[in-house]
Amino acid sequence: MDEEEASIEAPPTGAELYAEYAELRAQNPVSRNEGEPWRVARYEDVRHVLKTHTDFSSEVSQRMQEDEGRTPTMLFTDPPAHDRLRALVSRAFTPRQVAAQEKQIEARCERLMQGLASKSRGDLITEFAAPLPVGVVATMLGVEDGDFVQFKHWSDTIFTNIGEILIGTPSEAAVQAGGEMSAYFLERIGRLRERPGIHLLSDLVYVETEEGRLTDGELLMFCFLLLIAGNETTTSLIVGTVRVFHEQPDLFNRLKLSPELIPGFIEETLRYHSPFRATLRKARRDLQIGGEAIREGDLILPLIGSANRDEAVFDSADRFIFDRKPNPHLAFGLGIHSCLGATLARMEGRLAVESMLRHMESISLCDPETPELDGFGAPASVEVELSPAG
Numbered sequence: 001m002d003e004e005e006a007s008i009e010a011p012p013t014g015a016e017l018y019a020e021y022a023e024l025r026a027q028n029p030v031s032r033n034e035g036e037p038w039r040v041a042r043y044e045d046v047r048h049v050l051k052t053h054t055d056f057s058s059e060v061s062q063r064m065q066e067d068e069g070r071t072p073t074m075l076f077t078d079p080p081a082h083d084r085l086r087a088l089v090s091r092a093f094t095p096r097q098v099a100a101q102e103k104q105i106e107a108r109c110e111r112l113m114q115g116l117a118s119k120s121r122g123d124l125i126t127e128f129a130a131p132l133p134v135g136v137v138a139t140m141l142g143v144e145d146g147d148f149v150q151f152k153h154w155s156d157t158i159f160t161n162i163g164e165i166l167i168g169t170p171s172e173a174a175v176q177a178g179g180e181m182s183a184y185f186l187e188r189i190g191r192l193r194e195r196p197g198i199h200l201l202s203d204l205v206y207v208e209t210e211e212g213r214l215t216d217g218e219l220l221m222f223c224f225l226l227l228i229a230g231n232e233t234t235t236s237l238i239v240g241t242v243r244v245f246h247e248q249p250d251l252f253n254r255l256k257l258s259p260e261l262i263p264g265f266i267e268e269t270l271r272y273h274s275p276f277r278a279t280l281r282k283a284r285r286d287l288q289i290g291g292e293a294i295r296e297g298d299l300i301l302p303l304i305g306s307a308n309r310d311e312a313v314f315d316s317a318d319r320f321i322f323d324r325k326p327n328p329h330l331a332f333g334l335g336i337h338s339c340l341g342a343t344l345a346r347m348e349g350r351l352a353v354e355s356m357l358r359h360m361e362s363i364s365l366c367d368p369e370t371p372e373l374d375g376f377g378a379p380a381s382v383e384v385e386l387s388p389a390g
């Protein structure tokens, strides 16, 4: 863990990160340092690990399994527990329900972007890319306006400590934020059981199949899961789009003229700047990946960010090709755990870009060396220079 923490303190730039991935794919496609998880770097191997849940378990968090009374989130469960949670939660996550959020998200983009685009310099993260997804998740969970600042604080504290929460010893601040957030949502869930609201959490309280309803513990874990899975990833996607505009300023004008190209541009950003760089699995038995012998219980890191740059699958993989077709990237995972929020994230990305195009003539990074990611998430701050639309 010490070495991992050291690398989190000094995040690599994008160029360093992708050079390291390229070397792994070429020289050591399945490898590990003593005491660390196996890193799986090639597309076909990453794909295999993600889709073969019968060999690769998602019950990776020793802490979660050992913590009595804690309900694990669906991200860290295997079937049959996962099947039940996913079936129930999917019902409140349909394309129709996501589409119903479009107007509200567009208005949120508009409000935030007006603030950012009124200046020639600003912080993309704090002024737009972080509050947007946190606001979207808060609305889904029925967090009232007055509680938003508190919710954002819990979200930030929990995410900053996510590594330790899963596999180490969480900080006092994270324990306190987790406790406060649990109390807040348990109280709200109790009230929703008496009187429904108009938001996703309320839908989930009432969703029912032959498997029964979600328990309070399961609902609470779902609130935490949305924070972990939905916030930083979407922030990183938005930062990724601005990195591309920095490197290819002409593309900004191209998309202004042909907005129908934006969805393809978002797909390529997801491939090129994968927000969810890697996930974690545990081998269920002795097996082989790419000829390497893996022992039952070994931890495995499928490097999604590396798979998405694999030259064996993507022509000119290190070039950003905004209309790349086909684009079978793995940014949203694959198989039974594939991202439940993918439709929502794509929509948030599209609406964010549309609002940039509406309000600006150009946007670029003040420091092109800004690290790609910081630990598990987006950097805390990304200064941008922009020219507002006249």
Ligand code: HEM
Binding pocket: 050, 058, 074, 075, 076, 086, 137, 225, 226, 229, 230, 231, 233, 234, 237, 274, 275, 276, 279, 280, 330, 331, 332, 333, 334, 336, 337, 338, 339, 340, 341, 342, 344, 345
């Ligand atoms: C660009 C943004 C996003 C990316 C790149 C992303 C990526 C991913 C990936 C790779 C997984 C699978 C992890 C694994 O297999 O271990 C995942 C799972 C998940 N994501 Fe996302 N995600 C994004 C946004 C969101 C949003 C906005 C939400 C909801 C608000 C969300 C909810 C979930 C949930 C609930 C799961 C767990 C699914 C399961 O275990 O069955 N994600 N996401």
